[in-house]
Amino acid sequence: MAYNVKEAAQKPDRLTGGHRMCAGCGAPVVVRNVLKALKPEDHAVIGSATGCLEVSTFIYPYTAWKDSFIHNAFENAAATVSGAEAAYVALKRKGKLDGDTKFIAFGGDGGTYDIGLQSLSGAMERGHDMVYVCYDNGAYMNTGIQRSSATPKYADTTTSPAGKKIPGKLQPRKDLTEVMANHHLPYVAQTALIGNMKDLYEKSEKAIYTPGPAFLNVLAPCPRGWRYNTPDLMEVSKMAVETCFWPLYEVVDGKYNITYKPKNKLPVRDFLKMQGRFKHLFKAGNEHMLEEIQQEVDRRWEALLRLAGEA
Amino acid sequence: MAIRERLSGNEATAIAMKQINPDVVAAFPITPSTEVPQYFSAFVADGTVDTEFVAVESEHSAMSACIGAQAAGGRAMTATSANGLALMWELLYIAASSRLPIVMAAINRALSGPINIHNDHSDTMGARDSGWIQLFSETNQEAYDNMLMAHRIAENPDVMLPLMVCQDGFITSHAIENIELLEDDKVKAFVGEYKPQYYPLNKETPIAVGPLDLQPHYFEHKKQQAEAMKNAKKVILEVSEEFYKLTGRKYGLFEEYKTDDADVVVVLLNSTAGTAKYVADQFRAQGKKVGVIKPRVYRPFPVDEIAEALSKFKAVAVLDKADSFNAAGGPLFTDVTSALYSKGVFGPKVINYIYGLGGRDVKADDIEVVYNKLLDIAKTGKVESVYNYLGVRE
Numbered sequence: 282m283a284y285n286v287k288e289a290a291q292k293p294d295r296l297t298g299g300h301r302m303c304a305g306c307g308a309p310v311v312v313r314n315v316l317k318a319l320k321p322e323d324h325a326v327i328g329s330a331t332g333c334l335e336v337s338t339f340i341y342p343y344t345a346w347k348d349s350f351i352h353n354a355f356e357n358a359a360a361t362v363s364g365a366e367a368a369y370v371a372l373k374r375k376g377k378l379d380g381d382t383k384f385i386a387f388g389g390d391g392g393t394y395d396i397g398l399q400s401l402s403g404a405m406e407r408g409h410d411m412v413y414v415c416y417d418n419g420a421y422m423n424t425g426i427q428r429s430s431a432t433p434k435y436a437d438t439t440t441s442p443a444g445k446k447i448p449g450k451l452q453p454r455k456d457l458t459e460v461m462a463n464h465h466l467p468y469v470a471q472t473a474l475i476g477n478m479k480d481l482y483e484k485s486e487k488a489i490y491t492p493g494p495a496f497l498n499v500l501a502p503c504p505r506g507w508r509y510n511t512p513d514l515m516e517v518s519k520m521a522v523e524t525c526f527w528p529l530y531e532v533v534d535g536k537y538n539i540t541y542k543p544k545n546k547l548p549v550r551d552f553l554k555m556q557g558r559f560k561h562l563f564k565a566g567n568e569h570m571l572e573e574i575q576q577e578v579d580r581r582w583e584a585l586l587r588l589a590g591e592a
Numbered sequence: 593m594a595i596r597e598r599l600s601g602n603e604a605t606a607i608a609m610k611q612i613n614p615d616v617v618a619a620f621p622i623t624p625s626t627e628v629p630q631y632f633s634a635f636v637a638d639g640t641v642d643t644e645f646v647a648v649e650s651e652h653s654a655m656s657a658c659i660g661a662q663a664a665g666g667r668a669m670t671a672t673s674a675n676g677l678a679l680m681w682e683l684l685y686i687a688a689s690s691r692l693p694i695v696m697a698a699i700n701r702a703l704s705g706p707i708n709i710h711n712d713h714s715d716t717m718g719a720r721d722s723g724w725i726q727l728f729s730e731t732n733q734e735a736y737d738n739m740l741m742a743h744r745i746a747e748n749p750d751v752m753l754p755l756m757v758c759q760d761g762f763i764t765s766h767a768i769e770n771i772e773l774l775e776d777d778k779v780k781a782f783v784g785e786y787k788p789q790y791y792p793l794n795k796e797t798p799i800a801v802g803p804l805d806l807q808p809h810y811f812e813h814k815k816q817q818a819e820a821m822k823n824a825k826k827v828i829l830e831v832s833e834e835f836y837k838l839t840g841r842k843y844g845l846f847e848e849y850k851t852d853d854a855d856v857v858v859v860l861l862n863s864t865a866g867t868a869k870y871v872a873d874q875f876r877a878q879g880k881k882v883g884v885i886k887p888r889v890y891r892p893f894p895v896d897e898i899a900e901a902l903s904k905f906k907a908v909a910v911l912d913k914a915d916s917f918n919a920a921g922g923p924l925f926t927d928v929t930s931a932l933y934s935k936g937v938f939g940p941k942v943i944n945y946i947y948g949l950g951g952r953d954v955k956a957d958d959i960e961v962v963y964n965k966l967l968d969i970a971k972t973g974k975v976e977s978v979y980n981y982l983g984v985r986e
Contacts, residue, residue, distance in 0.1 A: 364656065367666075403650070406649075
């Protein structure tokens with residue numbers, strides 16, 4: 282179905298208001314828009330890793346989730362949802378359930394790139410009919426902004442602080458979308474909160490309704506960790522895409538498709554300068570670090586263009 | 593008519609699982625429990641069960657998937673040993689506190705380190721405070737029977753707790769013994785259907801499982817969990833009585849062997865009880881009044897009944913196939929002596945032996961050492977050493 286922003290906006294939210302996520306946080310926006318891609322008649326069983334999303338949306342005795350929801354632990358959202366999906370298959374086979382249920386797991390980058398990577402890899406390889414959505418905010422935000430393997434190089438976090446000798450995180454970020462693409466799944470995509478959410482909606486719809494396992498990696502800015510001005514959520518997200526720091530693409534049965542190519546690829550410093558976590562890079566004498574980040578972004582973008590047959 | 597067979601403990605467990613026909617089995621290979629999912633996956637491949645078999649990438653994911661499956665509204669089972677159980681650690685507590693009646697075959701093996709694949713009870717003893725019901729099994733028959741009773745106990749509305757059926761790795765898991773199996777239809781009727789009240793797969797009444805539970809409610813929920821474990825004792829006895837009527841095989845909280853007029857007894861779990869019974873017979877032939885007490889239900893711990901049963905003896909040795917490393921005694925010893933003290937039973941002298949760690953053979957000679965020591969204590973009333981190791985080179 283072609284995307285219609287008005288129709289999508291009119292669909293009832295399946296994650297209600299009243300949850301306790303911060304103003305200007307990307308994660309609930311990601312969740313609401315992913316869930317809008319569900320057909321209204323379809324029931325969903327949604328899992329979440331321990332993290333901001335879980336502890337802010339399901340504080341006993343209240344839940345913000347309209348669908349069924351399961352939280353188990355930090356590192357096992359994929360395995361947990363895979364178990365629920367297996368029970369669904371068995372109960373369907375026994376004729377004990379009617380209608381369609383969709384299975385969606387959410388995890389932050391800590392619960393996905395790091396501690397939950399094995400659980401994710403296993404569940405995807407086993408071929409469960411489920412979607413795993415990583416909302417990537419580039420650090421362990423819930424515990425207080427500690428570095429993860431998704432944290433960009435030179436970011437200032439509480440366990441990779443920018444100090445007098447060490448300028449923030451020294452390692453480049455892991456490319457999890459590529460790791461998942463190399464699982465050869467039916468559908469893998471990388472997306473962000475941008476424009477009228479068309480890209481996110483369409484990829485979510487494909488991920489949910491493509492039979493078998495699917496993985497979505499969605500950039501989800503965090504105002505506390507990234508230190509941007511709260512109302513700038515959409516702007517900072519847009520700059521990640523316009524600079525090609527976070528390219529939008531999908532891999533369908535192994536075929537790469539870049540879903541958005543900036544007309545004028547902006548310098549990555551335009552994305553970095555909006556965020557307090559990179560403030561130290563703009564001091565005199567640190568230009569080489571900005572240059573290094575730019576080179577890394579360019580290298581990864583060109584590699585993606587080659588994979589998509591566009592270079 | 594019951595079916596007479598010759599099966600290993602793992603085969604018997606897998607056959608019980610086949611007869612139960614759960615919705616999901618999620619398991620990962622580890623010696624010596626590996627055979628259970630291996631046999632079971634053959635039933636899946638041949639279409640003799642309706643189960644989804646989830647060949648997970650770790651025991652952590654095995655228990656995670658069981659939690660997902662059971663919470664969703666299905667019946668979930670797994671099997672593991674030693675380090676596999678240890679890797680499930682975090683999730684054992686979550687399964688119990690989420691009140692999910694998952695059933696596990698725990699094939700007892702020494703927990704690393706050093707790595708050792710043979711039998712002791714250090715794995716499931718480590719899980720004794722996780723909130724799981726723990727049933728121990730001396731023989732293949734007991735492992736099979738406990739498995740058939742497991743769901744009836746775990747899924748009782750007054751209980752709703754996960755349950756592990758423990759048996760000794762290799763000693764019973766791999767040894768072939770005569771066994772009586774129930775017919776499939778009788779098992780099906782006895783075990784019944786799993787009908788959870790609320791479950792996420794019911795789209796008419798969606799629910800959320802696994803909340804952040806803070807100061808206002810967490811404590812009450814833990815109290816409810818504790819009450820459920822207390823309730824389990826009565827339910828275990830009721831289910832065992834029903835099972836007795838069906839099969840003629842009687843099970844209680846613990847088995848007493850030749851204790852009626854005994855002066856001294858050993859208390860011990862699982863297969864070594866067989867050796868102890870053999871030695872008790874020999875001592876009895878010499879007119880020595882010795883007996884055996886074999887707890888079947890370790891969690892909930894039958895405090896009142898154990899204290900009552902032990903109150904009449906002069907001396908008791910609790911044999912632990914695991915050490916607590918508290919510099920004072922093994923876990924079974926600690927539970928037994930705590931039961932005696934809290935019930936005001938101060939008569940019997942109680943000593944502890946740690947035995948059989950890492951699969952060290954436990955021979956009749958070893959049990960003889962224990963009985964002779966107990967008879968000596970009964971005679972003199974003197975205890976030289978409470979916390980002892982049995983059959984170790986020093």
